[in-house]
Amino acid sequence: MTALASLDKSKIRFLLLEGVHPSALDVLRAAGYSAIETVAGALSEAELTDRLADVHFLGIRSRTQLSAAVLARTPKLVAVGAFCIGTNQIDLDAARDRGIAVFNAPYSNTRSVAELVLAEAILLLRGVPEKNAMAHRGGWLKSAEGSYEIRGKTLGIVGYGSIGTQLSVLAEAMGMQVVFHDVVHKLPLGNARPAGSLPELLAASDIVSLHVPELPSTQWMLDEPELAMMKPGAILLNASRGTVVRIEPLARALRERRLAGAAIDVFPVEPRTNQDAFTSELRGLDNVILTPHIGGSTVEAQANIGVEVAEKLVRYSDNGTTTSSVNFPEVALPAQAGKHRLLHVHRNVPGVLSEINRVFSEGQVNIAAQYLQTRGGIGYVVTDIDAASSERALQQLSRIPGTLRSRVLF
Numbered sequence: 537m538t539a540l541a542s543l544d545k546s547k548i549r550f551l552l553l554e555g556v557h558p559s560a561l562d563v564l565r566a567a568g569y570s571a572i573e574t575v576a577g578a579l580s581e582a583e584l585t586d587r588l589a590d591v592h593f594l595g596i597r598s599r600t601q602l603s604a605a606v607l608a609r610t611p612k613l614v615a616v617g618a619f620c621i622g623t624n625q626i627d628l629d630a631a632r633d634r635g636i637a638v639f640n641a642p643y644s645n646t647r648s649v650a651e652l653v654l655a656e657a658i659l660l661l662r663g664v665p666e667k668n669a670m671a672h673r674g675g676w677l678k679s680a681e682g683s684y685e686i687r688g689k690t691l692g693i694v695g696y697g698s699i700g701t702q703l704s705v706l707a708e709a710m711g712m713q714v715v716f717h718d719v720v721h722k723l724p725l726g727n728a729r730p731a732g733s734l735p736e737l738l739a740a741s742d743i744v745s746l747h748v749p750e751l752p753s754t755q756w757m758l759d760e761p762e763l764a765m766m767k768p769g770a771i772l773l774n775a776s777r778g779t780v781v782r783i784e785p786l787a788r789a790l791r792e793r794r795l796a797g798a799a800i801d802v803f804p805v806e807p808r809t810n811q812d813a814f815t816s817e818l819r820g821l822d823n824v825i826l827t828p829h830i831g832g833s834t835v836e837a838q839a840n841i842g843v844e845v846a847e848k849l850v851r852y853s854d855n856g857t858t859t860s861s862v863n864f865p866e867v868a869l870p871a872q873a874g875k876h877r878l879l880h881v882h883r884n885v886p887g888v889l890s891e892i893n894r895v896f897s898e899g900q901v902n903i904a905a906q907y908l909q910t911r912g913g914i915g916y917v918v919t920d921i922d923a924a925s926s927e928r929a930l931q932q933l934s935r936i937p938g939t940l941r942s943r944v945l946f
């Protein structure tokens with residue numbers, strides 16, 4: 537059980553990893569926070585545990601693995617900001633069960649990913665990666681053979697969410713036919729049409745682009761049998777997650793030219809920092825565009841993400857607002873002038889709210905506003921009370937059985 541009295545903002549410690557954009561620092565500093573450390577790359581589990589001992593707010597991107605074991609050793613951690621879309625790198629349930637709220641930026645880099653994969657589709661259909669590699673080696677491969685326009689080709693989009701739909705619109709504007717496959721019923725945009733199944737999509741598409749999250753159900757979704765279902769000479773684009781495509785059969789299909797090309801941005805194992813080596817069976821294949829997980833890495837996307845996620849962390853730190861958290865009950869209570877706000881996160885078992893309110897009624901504390909929301913195994917109660925009673929009430933609330941975290945804000 538952690539009870540946190542309203543700390544002076546200069547004592548609230550932020551750690552931002554993986555080169556989070558400076559726009560995040562601007563937001564945090566403007567909100568009055570100054571204890572902010574930044575690290576360019578991701579940290580190993582041991583380094584992370586070490587650094588997190590006295591950190592209240594952590595910012596990460598896709599590389600930092602926040603396992604249940606790491607989260608178990610973060611006594612002061614209040615919230616995590618994932619400065620990206622995917623949150624598969626975080627054990628969200630373990631975080632929630634410890635009262636740690638997680639926020640992300642669900643839309644800020646969708647356009648960047650869609651633009652990149654569309655550009656790659658054009659380059660691969662023209663054989664540019666091979667012609668470029670040959671020119672660098674002093675060769676000259678001027679030929680129209682195997683080079684095609686994108687116009688009129690069929691693009692199969694697997695995962696018709698934010699990125700998939702954005703790509704669908706851009707691809708149609710270029711004259712492509714779009715088919716898509718999703719596990720949820722989705723409204724087709726423009727003239728796009730749903731494929732009956734993944735095999736149907738694979739058999740119909742000249743280009744297949746993957747935009748699913750990392751889930752048990754998407755792991756190795758394109759394995760040897762699925763790759764064999766793709767049209768001879770087709771192209772595969774993967775800017776989703778490295779666990780979605782099995783690399784060995786893909787490399788074989790590309791070497792044997794059953795597939796004409798691929799653009800791969802994400803890998804089963806990715807280097808932690810820019811100083812670490814990248815290994816992959818796809819290295820050295822001239823018909824493959826390899827990019828270092830940069831689908832969302834544009835100045836525009838990163839600047840927007842920095843602001844969006846930092847603002848979510850500030851709102852949670854300043855007044856307990858959890859709107860759009862990916863693992864926490866969502867509560868947004870307007871601030872009340874002159875009142876102190878008590879935040880109480882607890883296991884969602886019967887009787888906790890009545891225990892909380894017993895503390896207030898026995899202490900004759902006047903409640904100005906109160907809100908309870910639950911999600912999964914936890915409950916989150918925000919209560920505004922008179923300033924004079926808050927310190928004592930906080931101590932009592934933190935002793936209620938089932939309490940995970942409690943804070944007072946003023």
Ligand SMILES: NC(=O)C1=CN([C@@H]2O[C@H](COP(=O)(O)OP(=O)(O)OC[C@H]3O[C@@H](n4cnc5c(N)ncnc54)[C@H](O)[C@@H]3O)[C@@H](O)[C@H]2O)C=CC1
Nearest residue numbers: 621622695696697698699718719747748749775776831832
């Ligand atoms: N390469 C990069 O830098 C980036 C990669 N990403 C990855 O792209 C993924 C997708 O991003 P968004 O489009 O924003 O997510 P989203 O959640 O809006 O869309 C994902 C779609 O996939 C569908 N889906 C889930 N399981 C499926 C399955 N088994 N078969 C077919 N469809 C399935 C969902 O129903 C949803 O419509 C992210 O989860 C992230 O892993 C996101 C941003 C940047």
Ligand SMILES: O=C(O)C(=O)COP(=O)(O)O
Nearest residue numbers: 597598599620621622832
């Ligand atoms: O937004 C995502 O899910 C991404 O994959 C982008 O990850 P990054 O912030 O570039 O490490």
